[in-house]
Structures are given as C-alpha cells and as structure tokens.
Amino acid sequence: MKILLTNDDGINSLGIYALYQELKKIGQVSIVAPETEQSAVGHAITLSNPLRVREIYRDGSFYGYSVNGTPADCVKLGALVIFKEPPDIVVSGINLGPNLGIDIIYSGTVSAATEGTVLGFPSLAISLGTRRDPDYSFAAAFTKGLCLKVKEKGLPPGILLNVNIPAISCAEIKGVKISRQGKSRFKDTFEKRRDPRGNVYYWLTGEIVREEENEEADTKAVDGNYVSITPLHFDLTSYLSIRGLKEWDISLKD
Amino acid sequence: MKILLTNDDGINSLGIYALYQELKKIGQVSIVAPETEQSAVGHAITLSNPLRVREIYRDGSFYGYSVNGTPADCVKLGALVIFKEPPDIVVSGINLGPNLGIDIIYSGTVSAATEGTVLGFPSLAISLGTRRDPDYSFAAAFTKGLCLKVKEKGLPPGILLNVNIPAISCAEIKGVKISRQGKSRFKDTFEKRRDPRGNVYYWLTGEIVREEENEEADTKAVDGNYVSITPLHFDLTSYLSIRGLKEWDISLKD
Numbered sequence: 065m066k067i068l069l070t071n072d073d074g075i076n077s078l079g080i081y082a083l084y085q086e087l088k089k090i091g092q093v094s095i096v097a098p099e100t101e102q103s104a105v106g107h108a109i110t111l112s113n114p115l116r117v118r119e120i121y122r123d124g125s126f127y128g129y130s131v132n133g134t135p136a137d138c139v140k141l142g143a144l145v146i147f148k149e150p151p152d153i154v155v156s157g158i159n160l161g162p163n164l165g166i167d168i169i170y171s172g173t174v175s176a177a178t179e180g181t182v183l184g185f186p187s188l189a190i191s192l193g194t195r196r197d198p199d200y201s202f203a204a205a206f207t208k209g210l211c212l213k214v215k216e217k218g219l220p221p222g223i224l225l226n227v228n229i230p231a232i233s234c235a236e237i238k239g240v241k242i243s244r245q246g247k248s249r250f251k252d253t254f255e256k257r258r259d260p261r262g263n264v265y266y267w268l269t270g271e272i273v274r275e276e277e278n279e280e281a282d283t284k285a286v287d288g289n290y291v292s293i294t295p296l297h298f299d300l301t302s303y304l305s306i307r308g309l310k311e312w313d314i315s316l317k318d
Numbered sequence: 319m320k321i322l323l324t325n326d327d328g329i330n331s332l333g334i335y336a337l338y339q340e341l342k343k344i345g346q347v348s349i350v351a352p353e354t355e356q357s358a359v360g361h362a363i364t365l366s367n368p369l370r371v372r373e374i375y376r377d378g379s380f381y382g383y384s385v386n387g388t389p390a391d392c393v394k395l396g397a398l399v400i401f402k403e404p405p406d407i408v409v410s411g412i413n414l415g416p417n418l419g420i421d422i423i424y425s426g427t428v429s430a431a432t433e434g435t436v437l438g439f440p441s442l443a444i445s446l447g448t449r450r451d452p453d454y455s456f457a458a459a460f461t462k463g464l465c466l467k468v469k470e471k472g473l474p475p476g477i478l479l480n481v482n483i484p485a486i487s488c489a490e491i492k493g494v495k496i497s498r499q500g501k502s503r504f505k506d507t508f509e510k511r512r513d514p515r516g517n518v519y520y521w522l523t524g525e526i527v528r529e530e531e532n533e534e535a536d537t538k539a540v541d542g543n544y545v546s547i548t549p550l551h552f553d554l555t556s557y558l559s560i561r562g563l564k565e566w567d568i569s570l571k572d
Contacts, residue, residue: 106361106390107423114511114519136360136424137522145508145520166436169361169429169552170390182420182503210568217566223559237570242563244555249436254399257368265368266399268391293568295559298423301498305477305549309496312471314464314547316491 065091065215068151068180070138072102072159072172075120075130079158079192082200084127086208087155094151095120095128096142098135098172103161107175108134117141135176143183153211154180157190158203162228164191164282164292165248165275177224178298186219193286194231202237203229206291222299228282228292241290246281248274319345319469322405322434324392326356326413326426329374329384333412333446336454338382340462341409348405349374349382350396352389352426357415361429362388371395389430397437407465408434411444412457416482418536418546419502419529431478432552440473447540448485456491457483460545476553482536482546495544500535502528 067087071080075097087093099118110133118130129146131138139154156176163171173189180187188210192203206229219225226245230237251273254266277284285292321341325334329351341347353372364387372384383400385392393408410430417425427443434441442464446457460483473479480499484491505527508520531538539546 101366104363104365106359106363106429108360108362109358109424109522111358111522112355114513114521115508116517116519140506140522141508141520144506145510166552168554169432169436170363175360175423178423182423206570209571213566213568220556220559220562223556225563234570239570240568242560244557244560245553252394252398254369254395256399259368263370265370266395267368268363268365268394291570293563295556295563296554297556297559298420298554299499300422300550300552300554302474302477302549302551303498305474305551306496306498308474309479309547309549312467314467314494316460316488316493316545317463 066149066151067091067093068142068154069093069095070097070135070156070176072098072135072176074098074101075128079160079200082204083155083158083207086204090208090212094147096138096146097128097130098138099130099132102134102172104170105134105172106170107136107178109136110134115141117146135172136179139176139179151185153214154185154187155190155207158200159191160198161195162191162193162286163189163226164228164286165246167250168226168245174226181222181224182298186214187224189224189226191228192231193228198231202234222297223295226294226296228286230286230289232289236289237291238289241285241292243282243285243292243294244280245294246277246283248272248277248283320403320405321345321347322396322408323347323349324351324389324410324430326352326389326430328352328355329382333414333454336458337409337412337461340458341465344462344466348401350392350400351382351384352392353384353386356388356426358424359388359426360424361390361432363390364388369395371400389426390433393430393433405439407468408439408441409444409461412454413445414452415445415449416447416540417443417445417480418482418540419500421504422480422499428480435476435478436552440468441478443478443480445482446485447482456488476551477549480548480550482540484540484543486543490543491545492543495539495546497536497539497546497548498534499548500531500537502526502531502537
C-alpha cells in the first residue's frame with residue numbers, strides 16, 4: 065500500500081510523525097509536507113512563487129520531502145513530480161485541533177485531502193480535537209485501521225473522509241459516527257493593537273460558537289465522545305436553490 | 319444599498335474599479351480589497367500575521383481600504399471592524415479570468431463571497447471569462463442589475479451566487495443560465511527549472527481540460543455564450559455517501 069502523507073502543521077510536527085510511525089506498519093509511507101505551518105490556508109495553491117522541494121532527514125535517515133508551499137501544493141507535487149507511482153491513498157494529518165462545522169472551509173488539512181480526491185486518489189483528513197498536550201497514539205492507530213478499511217471497501221470517486229478524533233483516552237471513546245458537516249463555527253473578532261511605532265494592526269481571534277446542531281452533525285459526534293467521519297465532496301452547488309433562482313427570470317437588461 | 323466590494327486581484331485592479339464605478343449608481347460602495355494579487359489563495363485566512371489596513375486614494379479622493387491579507391480577511395475586516403453598519407450585499411470581483419468547474423475551490427474571488435455568506439450577507443462572486451484585454455463594461459452593468467434583483471428577491475441563507483460572464487460583446491451574449499458547478503478543471507503540470515545557482519525549483523502550470531459535461535454545467539453555459547449563475551453553499555457533506563459508509567461498520571478495533 066503506497067501512502068502519500070501530508071499535513072498543514074508542517075513536516076516537523078508531531079502529528080505527522082505519529083502517523084508516519086504507525087502507517088509504516090501497513091505500507092510504504094512517503095511524506096511531502098509544508099516546510100512551515102500552513103494552518104487556515106484553505107485550498108490555496110501557489111501560482112506566483114517557485115516551489116522548492118527539500119529532502120529532510122531524521123535520526124540520520126531519510127524522512128520525507130518538505131515544500132515551501134501549501135498542503136495542496138504538497139499533494140500536487142507529491143503525486144505529479146516526486147513519486148513515479150501514484151499513491152493508493154492520501155492521508156493528511158494528524159492535525160493539532162479539530163476540523164469541524166463551517167470551519168473546515170479554512171482547513172489546510174482538509175484541503176490536502178480534497179486535492180488528493182481531485183487528483184483521483186482515496187483521501188483522508190485526520191484531526192485531533194485538542195490544541196494542547198496532544199496524545200496522537202489512538203488517532204494514529206485508528207487511522208491505520210481506517211486506511212485498511214478504505215483499501216478493502218474503496219471510496220466512491222470524488223469523496224474524501226474528514227475524520228475528527230476526540231482528545232480523550234481510547235477507553236473513553238464510545239465508537240464511530242458517520243456524520244454530516246455541522247453549522248458551528250469560529251466567531252471572529254479582531255484585536256486592535258499598536259506596534260512600537262504607533263501604527264495600528266489587527267490580530268484575528270475569536271471563539272468557537274456551537275450552533276444548535278442536528279443529531280447527525282460532526283460536532284455532536286465529537287462532543288459525545290465519538291470519532292466523527294464525514295464524507296465530503298467538492299461539488300459546492302446548492303441544488304436546492306436552482307429552481308428558485310430559475311424563477312427569478314434574470315435577463316440581460318435588468 | 320450598502321455594498322461591500324472586494325476581489326482577489328488586488329485593490330489596484332481594473333476589474334474592481336469597473337464595479338466601483340457602476341455600483342456607485344445604486345448604492346454606497348465601500349471597497350476593502352487585498353493590497354496585492356491573491357489569486358488561487360482559496361479560502362485562506364490570516365492567523366499568524368498581523369493585518370494592516372490602509373486608506374487608498376484615487377484622483378485625490380478616498381477610494382477604499384487595502385489589507386495585507388486574503389480576500390476572506392478583507393470581508394471579515396470590512397464587516398466586523400472597518401464599517402459601523404453591516405453591508406446589504408457583498409460583491410467580489412470582477413475577476414480577470416473565469417471561475418468554473420472544480421477550479422472554484424482554489425478561487426479567492428469565490429472565497430470572498432463565501433465569507434460574506436458565512437457572515438450572513440447576500441454575496442456575489444463575479445468573473446469575466448478572459449485573462450487578456452478585458453472589457454469589464456457589460457459585466458459591471460450586469461452585476462448592477464443583479465444586485466438590485468438580489469435586493470428585491472433575497473437570497474436564501476447560506477447561498478452565494480457564482481457569476482461567470484463570457485468575454486464577448488453584449489450583443490453576442492444569448493442570455494442567462496442558472497447552472498451547476500461543472501467537472502472541468504485545470505490539469506496541472508510542473509515546470510522544472512534551475513535558478514542561477516543551479517538549484518531546482520518548480521512552477522505550477524497546466525491547462526484547462528474540459529470534461530464531458532452535463533448540459534446544466536457552468537462551463538457549458540459560458541461556452542454557449544450565456545452568463546452562468548451557479549448557486550453555491552459551504553456544506554461540503556456528500557449526503558449520498560452517508561448510507562454506504564454506515565454499512566462499512568467501522569469499529570474502534572479495526
């Protein structure tokens with residue numbers, strides 16, 4: 065099993081290392097990951113700058129390739145340039161922090177898996193539900209099992225899996241829920257500050273606001289101590305709105 | 319009508335200027351746009367850098383605000399910080415080049431309108447189907463009419479309109495089609511080069527590949543000389559895949 069492994073926290077993160085160690089047990093793992101953290105880059109790709117690929121070593125042996133670009137760049141370069149054979153699966157993660165609800169539209173972790181899917185490979189985005197003191201061991205072991213399951217069952221074309229794992233001990237996790245993307249989101253605020261020269265600047269900050277959610281929502285699953293798996297696609301069309309819009313009867317002369 | 323106007327080509331682009339001139343006729347237009355080109359940034363937001371807002375003047379009078387960030391940053395800052403009153407509509411464009419098919423997942427123009435929708439405002443993404451010698455006049459006039467239509471009819475919550483206008487004369491345009499996102503995409507290749515010091519780097523390049531499309535596809539509409547309007551949302555769930563995945567019966571022990 066040829067596994068293309070990437071992330072958005074960067075090649076030096078512990079989350080990708082945990083996956084590397086675990087996935088090596090079931091296949092040939094090739095890392096192509098951003099050289100620096102790329103959180104919240106969404107589905108950015110690099111058109112205006114040259115991309116550079118570097119070999120990264122760990123403990124004296126080859127570990128993987130770093131790219132001065134985004135998670136989506138890494139998947140493109142990995143699949144199209146660096147490796148001679150296409151991967152059997154693309155895995156992105158383990159992200160430090162959840163990717164749930166509306167906020168997945170900003171996620172570099174999810175975008176890497178989306179890119180894998182666009183290129184035709186079964187793809188997984190893996191996130192751990194904490195931003196502090198992460199223990200990646202269960203999440204990595206679960207991902208290994210899920211890769212085998214995906215290999216056995218196959219994913220429909222155009223579908224990726226967005227996997228969120230609660231940051232609790234394995235014994236406390238109640239099971240797996242197939243979920244839908246929830247409506248919760250980060251409610252933004254900007255902190256206004258002044259730099260040492262007196263000029264104003266802003267930091268984006270805020271907090272998660274849990275909307276009232278359907279029982280099937282990804283956030284409900286994780287809050288209820290379940291692993292959440294949401295099938296995603298990249299068709300953004302709102303089919304339900306097409307008929308209503310046709311009735312608007314928009315003309316060129318409006 | 320309070321119009322928040324942004325784009326991904328940057329505040330100095332001609333496309334946003336054409337919209338500004340036209341939309342001034344129907345409302346109060348406030349520009350908040352990236353200070354530099356931000357094409358293909360997807361739905362990136364800036365978490366790791368301070369954002370700065372600058373006043374930009376044209377012909378001796380105030381034109382708008384520039385931000386050292388992404389289109390989504392601009393919409394957030396415009397709606398949450400810069401203006402006291404919320405906009406009635408968010409308009410993003412006019413983009414130099416189409417935003418059709420799968421490639422809309424990379425689009426800064428579309429992401430700005432998505433951000434407007436996330437924040438609760440009716441939002442439009444406007445693109446012109448050429449990258450050379452653009453004539454924005456019809457696209458700008460059409461957008462003005464569409465803004466009035468959106469004001470009259472209202473958009474359902476969570477829905478934005480992705481508008482693509484063929485780069486032909488107004489007389490050649492056959493009408494308006496309400497479409498769905500097509501399957502065509504940019505087929506990537508990487509050009510391998512060496513810098514003056516002999517180090518390898520890559521440029522992302524490639525060409526549009528037109529997939530065989532459904533008659534309803536956005537690409538079909540534009541290729542047939544129609545204005546294409548696709549209703550989009552940010553729920554990426556593939557509902558069709560949920561049942562099949564439930565049957566996988568994934569356990570924690572896999």
